[in-house]
Amino acid sequence: MLKPADSRGKFIVFEGIDGSGKSTQARLAAEYLSFIGKKVHLTREPTTRPIGKLIREALSGTFEVSEATMAAMFLADRIDHIQNEEDGIIKLLNEGYTVISDRYFWSSFAYHSLTLDMDWVISIHEKVIKICPPDLTIYLDLNVASSLNRIDARNETQEIFENREVLTKVYNNYEQAFARYHDVLKITKVNADQGIEEIAAVIKDVLA
Ligand code: ADP
Ligand code: TYD
Numbered sequence: 571m572l573k574p575a576d577s578r579g580k581f582i583v584f585e586g587i588d589g590s591g592k593s594t595q596a597r598l599a600a601e602y603l604s605f606i607g608k609k610v611h612l613t614r615e616p617t618t619r620p621i622g623k624l625i626r627e628a629l630s631g632t633f634e635v636s637e638a639t640m641a642a643m644f645l646a647d648r649i650d651h652i653q654n655e656e657d658g659i660i661k662l663l664n665e666g667y668t669v670i671s672d673r674y675f676w677s678s679f680a681y682h683s684l685t686l687d688m689d690w691v692i693s694i695h696e697k698v699i700k701i702c703p704p705d706l707t708i709y710l711d712l713n714v715a716s717s718l719n720r721i722d723a724r725n726e727t728q729e730i731f732e733n734r735e736v737l738t739k740v741y742n743n744y745e746q747a748f749a750r751y752h753d754v755l756k757i758t759k760v761n762a763d764q765g766i767e768e769i770a771a772v773i774k775d776v777l778a
Contacts, residue, residue, distance in 0.1 A: 572660050572702060579609070579667045581659065581702065582777075583674040585744065586710035587737050589717035589724070590762050591769060595710060596672040598770045599777060603668050611662050614672035619654070621647040641682040645694055648675065652702045659702055674704060679747035680740045688746065703755060708773060709748065710762035714738050 572578065582599070584592040593614070600612040616622035616629075625643050628635055635643070651671075652659045659669050675695050682691045692699075714737045748757050758776050762769055 573664050575705065578663045579665070579669060580705045581663055582668065582670045583676070583704040583707045584670065584672050584710065585674070585676045585680075585707055586712060586762060587680075587714065587717050587740050587744070589719075589721040590710040590712040591720070591766070592672045592710055594766055595708070595762075595769055595773055596670050598766075599708075599773055600670050602770075602774055603670075603777065609665075609667045611657070611667045611669045612672075613651070613657075613659070613669060615648060615651060615674060615677065616644065617647055617651050619647070619650055621650055637682065637685040641678060641686060641691055641694070644678050644682070645698070648678075648695075648698055652698065671704075674707075675699065676707060676709075676744065676747055680743040683743045683747075684736065684739055688743065692747075692750075705756065706776075707755065707757045708776065709744065709757060709759045710769070711759045712762035714741055716763055 584596045584599075586592050596612060596614075600610045603610045616625040621643060625640075625647055627633065628640060628643065650658075655661065659671070662669050675698055678695065679688060679691055714734055717737060718734060748759075751757065760769060760772050760776070
């Protein structure tokens with residue numbers, strides 16, 4: 571179980587559509603917090619653990635599963651991410667680590683509600699929201715056109731979610747999900763349509 575907020579590390583989540591700069595900024599934030607003397611653990615979802623690996627295979631089309639199965643796989647990966655005894659988020663927070671995660675449950679709300687009812691996606695996360703809520707969510711707000719340009723420049727095989735129409739819906743779903751939790755959880759939007767260093771400077775202020 572998570573210790574009270576004042577006796578544990580902080581849990582910080584980076585969110586945004588594909589290509590919005592989450593991995594870049596999560597890494598820079600981790601470097602900054604380490605530099606100022608914090609114990610930091612940088613992590614991501616889907617994880618690099620067995621369920622996360624299975625998810626990446628499904629995302630690349632190696633096998634087909636229903637949308638609800640996919641949502642449940644992400645949920646299982648997330649519970650394992652939170653609770654595993656090796657490097658689970660709760661264990662690390664209790665040991666005083668600042669944990670930074672590149673994606674968390676907001677991604678499920680935004681992506682799985684493309685085809686499923688958002689209320690259902692949120693409802694299966696009820697326990698996760700209760701046992702391990704982020705202390706801060708940093709949302710990298712980038713328009714879909716710029717995001718697709720960055721993904722193109724990265725020159726990787728595009729995953730199933732990476733096209734204009736789909737990303738526009740994902741973008742709108744993020745807005746909807748944040749609106750629901752806006753009074754309960756701390757969510758900070760950062761304009762991600764600027765240079766890497768400029769964004770990092772804004773985030774540094776938020777973290778301070
Ligand atoms: P995400 O994790 O959200 O998919 P990345 O951090 O991997 O995004 O960034 C996607 C691509 O865009 C990478 O090639 C990265 O180097 C580049 N990139 C990241 N931030 C910026 C920025 N502010 N301006 C221009 N390119 C960026
Ligand atoms: P990721 O590798 O982080 O993509 P990117 O680096 O391009 O942002 O995530 C892979 C995909 O998984 C991404 O398109 C979003 C999707 N996803 C979900 O559908 N549900 C989830 O709960 C999470 C965490 C990610």
